[in-house]
Amino acid sequence: VLVKDDARASAYFLKAKALDSGDIPAGYFLALYAEQEGDFASAARYLRETADFDEDAGKWVQAAFYEQQSGDMPRALDTLKEAYKRFDKNVEVGYFYALALQDAGRYRRAARVLKGILKTNPDYEQARLAYAFALESLHKYKDMEEQLHMVLEQNPRNAAAYNLLGYSLAQRNKRLDEAERMVSQALSLSPGDRAFADSLAWVYY
Helix, strand or coil: CCCCCHHHHHHHHHHHHHHCCCCHHHHHHHHHHHHHCCCHHHHHHHHHCCCCHHHCHHHHHHHHHHHHHCCCHHHHHHHHHHHHHHCCCCHHHHHHHHHHHHHCCCHHHHHHHHHHHHHHCCCCHHHHHHHHHHHHHCCCHHHHHHHHHHHHHHCCCCHHHHHHHHHHHHHCCCCHHHHHHHHHHHHHHCCCCHHHHHHHHHHHC
């Protein structure tokens, strides 16, 4: 590994795994090599077979990521759902579970998970931003704006929060002057961001 002879390293890790199917370093590195090759299904399998998988919340999140990348979104969601239960509503697991729920269009469930996270971790900026996005998707615009203003009070340089507020207003054809200011502020903080530029074009439209 240190001299970057990945082919030989992989061969030795496979030998180690043949001797001990749950070998932790072998499973970890084989998962990384499979990821590099774009074989995400094998990467998830290698992680799941490591001896410490059941006790390592991070590996559950990583396995779900691999499953999502391989196109198996239902299994990725099941993995995160099970991890959220198994690790007693672990905050990081919950956050990634909520993001996966949003990707699947399950905004109501995502909002519930994120609301629970924020109840015990009110300063979790990214979780609050994700919660605002879920509320916007549920058309709970007043609650969404409250959450975004809380994000911006905590971090006045959160470009994504400005953009979400401005884009939501533009989508609803509301307070367009404010929408323009919000998205322009997002672009000033993150020049060249294509998503923000698209939002500003929508405001002008």
